[in-house]
Amino acid sequence: MVLRLEQVSFSWPSGHNALWKCNLIVPKPGLWMLLGKNGSGKSTLFRVVKGLLKHQSGCITCTSKTALVFQNPDHQLLLPTCGSDLRLQMPAGLVPDTYQYIIDRTLSMVGLEGFAERPLYSLSGGQKQRLAIAGAILSEAGLLLLDEPSAFLDPETQNDLLELVSSLCNRNKFPLTALWITHRLEELDACTGAAMMEKGQISNWIEGNQLRMQLNPLPFGQVKG
Numbered sequence: 001m002v003l004r005l006e007q008v009s010f011s012w013p014s015g016h017n018a019l020w021k022c023n024l025i026v027p028k029p030g031l032w033m034l035l036g037k038n039g040s041g042k043s044t045l046f047r048v049v050k051g052l053l054k055h056q057s058g059c060i061t062c063t064s065k066t067a068l069v070f071q072n073p074d075h076q077l078l079l080p081t082c083g084s085d086l087r088l089q090m091p092a093g094l095v096p097d098t099y100q101y102i103i104d105r106t107l108s109m110v111g112l113e114g115f116a117e118r119p120l121y122s123l124s125g126g127q128k129q130r131l132a133i134a135g136a137i138l139s140e141a142g143l144l145l146l147d148e149p150s151a152f153l154d155p156e157t158q159n160d161l162l163e164l165v166s167s168l169c170n171r172n173k174f175p176l177t178a179l180w181i182t183h184r185l186e187e188l189d190a191c192t193g194a195a196m197m198e199k200g201q202i203s204n205w206i207e208g209n210q211l212r213m214q215l216n217p218l219p220f221g222q223v224k225g
């Protein structure tokens with residue numbers, strides 16, 4: 001088990017319940033997708049899991065370090081170059097001689113080989129998202145909370161990002177766990193499991209293509225081509 005929420009509730013000072021007796025179990029590494037209407041509580045859930053907001057009741061158990069990846073990478077990349085930004089994410093206690101090797105290795109893991117000296121302003125949106133994911137990996141997070149990471153990307157770059165995260169979550173050695181919020185039904189085909197969020201609560205996991213069919217059934221008489 002990677003993450004468990006039991007009866008977790010969070011309300012804003014206005015009294016609005018963004019999470020209400022919310023239950024969730026992420027049983028194992030993989031790419032898990034969450035869908036839900038605007039305002040259903042998805043981003044609040046991530047902030048509560050990450051510990052940025054304190055829930056008022058219920059219990060959260062998480063066996064991994066967590067990292068948030070925002071919709072807009074400009075909200076989390078801070079330093080002038082890829083290498084210096086990653087240096088910020090490094091856990092304490094590493095031998096300084098190994099910094100460059102670790103940075104280069106992590107950049108190549110996300111398809112940014114040789115980018116250590118590249119200025120952030122020169123990166124495309126997709127490359128920035130890869131760098132944000134590299135930062136999460138480098139910080140030794142095992143659970144990535146991705147809040148609509150592909151929202152600003154073109155279809156091809158969106159697909160590349162999905163493939164990257166899927167491969168990190170399905171690799172044999174140290175597979176990651178990703179919780180990925182999306183509004184794009186076509187992304188569901190890549191996931192390990194999918195669930196709907198509604199009014200601060202989350203449904204059980206089902207297969208991605210099953211949820212896709214539920215949300216976008218084919219018109220009567222039409223077959224999938």
Ligand SMILES: Nc1ncnc2c1ncn2[C@@H]1O[C@H](COP(=O)(O)OP(=O)(O)OP(=O)(O)O)[C@@H](O)[C@H]1O
Nearest residue numbers: 012014016018036037038039040041042043044045
């Ligand atoms: N800082 C805040 N102060 C008060 N209420 C908030 C705040 N942030 C979010 N909310 C409210 O909490 C509820 C859940 O919002 P949240 O952003 O978690 O939804 P969401 O499912 O992520 O929506 P979206 O798909 O639009 O990102 C909404 O009613 C929202 O108005």
